[in-house]
Amino acid sequence: MNILVRLIFSGFVLTLAACGAKDNAKPPAKLVEFSQSLGVNALWTRNTSVNLKGSSLNLSPRLSESQLITASPKGKIQAQSLQTGQNIWKHNLKQPISGGPGVGHGLVVVATSEGEVFARELSDGAERWHSSVSSEVLSTPAVAENIVIVRSIDGRVTGLSTQTGKRLWVYERNVPALSLRGAGDPLLDGHTVYIGFANGRLSALDISTGKPLWETRLAQPRGRSELERMVDVDGELTLYAGTLYASAYQGRTVAIDPLSGEILWDKESSAYAGLSADDNAVYFSDEQSHVYALERYTGSSLWKQDKLDARKITAPVSIGDTVVVGDFEGYLHWLRKEDGQFVARMLTDKSGIRIRPLVVDDKLLILTNNGELHFVQGGAPSSDAEAATASEATE
Template identity: 45%
Template structure:
């Protein structure tokens, strides 16, 4: 195992000095941004809804066995900060990062730690992977690229503010979103900026940003304010823009709509869900909206062939028909447990929750078929599925590889 430490070299902080807000559970952390520019920033933490506690877990007869293949400690996780630092997979490795700046690579089959790099930087976005790179973004407005083979640092680039989503990597480019609304196209080999795309940020947004998705030489992103855009990967030009939902209401909080989860590409189609808005199917080529229906989500969306799966704000898990958006089933026994975005695994849908449990649901009707506990720390990111193995990491940094037992 190789252990590498990257010194703090010439850090230049952007104009957003937000930091991470400590929370014990998944609350909405809202950013109040000044209307003129982004030189002023405040964080707003609304009071949590204590009217009803998370729903108690219901008993059921397990229909499948689940076994843990291996377990490892992947850094210190995110602790009590609400940060989405998803697991990534590349070249047979599972990549994990924590807020303290530790990036680790594990053999996907055995769990052996292959390398670990200590950046001594507060990581708030990533890891993104591709083109032989592991890329993370920091609270200090840095984008850092590591070699996927041994974790050695290759380059770092300064952007205008903190990174709150995984950079997109592919096609010789790294695409990173900063918290002030700028999107950077960086050369994957050197980190040199090739283009910048600027969007104004609404007065009120959810803390976080949808990760950019690279597909068909396009950069697809959901924006605060309910818009979906496609940029040219090569030059950053706007190719199309669509409004998924229009903000409505008497107050700023009522009018808060945001796309905080990344779009999912399935063939020629895109699927997207907004907070306080809609779930939609969109034509990838030109952004034509094929269907929408009312729904609110910050957790995200999963797609499997003919079915779209959504975790809504209340904690319902929905299965929708992908061509029309019609409801197929709804699982309502995880209310207020803050389940993650759903992922498809064989004949099942899998989500994690705030208490560290992983739930397995049957695809045909949403019934529970298995449940396993990772640890007491909650699970914020959707599990990662590679072939027939499911990888889950808690906010405390416990990483487990799980498989349906024979």
């Protein structure tokens, strides 16, 4: 998988392509055939302005009650009905959006590559305020009741007032010379925000003051080259049943006590796209597009699914009795939680999927690279008579 990295030198940020592993040269695995035992179907499909082709931006759709919010690299923000996909409002900032949309407490917040932050009313898209932070924003702003938390790529985290956009505090970490082109989203929990950094550390901050509550290291830089020493914590953090789960590129997947920062268990891995959890397991995908399940309480291995090798899959999401990932050709793959075996497959469009699917109750919302939204239901077992053989030819 090609990994975009950044080189920071004399205050300028340059982006360059680099190979993250020898598997970059591998052709993607061919899809295996299997007996499809899970019924899946699309409820609706709509086009949006979120064209992600050739982009590394993680502009994931966000849900607020019955409204679905999307933001495009070209500056368009759009609200749609979750039930029908119909438009509710649209707004064009006329500036390229690189981070967001963040949604909460009546606000939609997006940010740009110039460090500009825009807050809009969730109800109709009207402007609430416009502010700025220190540098480009590639993550989704987190919206709490009184504060918006924005992480920029220079290692700074800024707290802004939800009412005025006024800067309330700034927290800063050093950024290594070379790191993944991205920034993990801040994760809110009550009065605490959890944030991973490009130096392999994870911090818990008080959202009112920005003061650190604790910090722990998920990965230790190793190797001679800057590329070998990359240890970014860029993937999505997960808080489940009182435990925080995180992973670092070329580092570890860990379970953490969110109150103290104590590491409860760790597993050597090279994940960076994020993970998900349920009562029994933690699920993640690595840079080779292998999917793993770890026992939630101990971190011991449960299973590994490697038949999607080099297919550039998304981070997995947990839904019902399955784990779902998307791939570079636009396929969705449902894996049985029990053993990681395939139970369903569906083709959305051929532009590919790299944004992690969004779980909405027992349904999935998928944004493809060419900007199509697919609202998909999957969970009802197919009858023996209805079971189909899933393959490339039958999608």
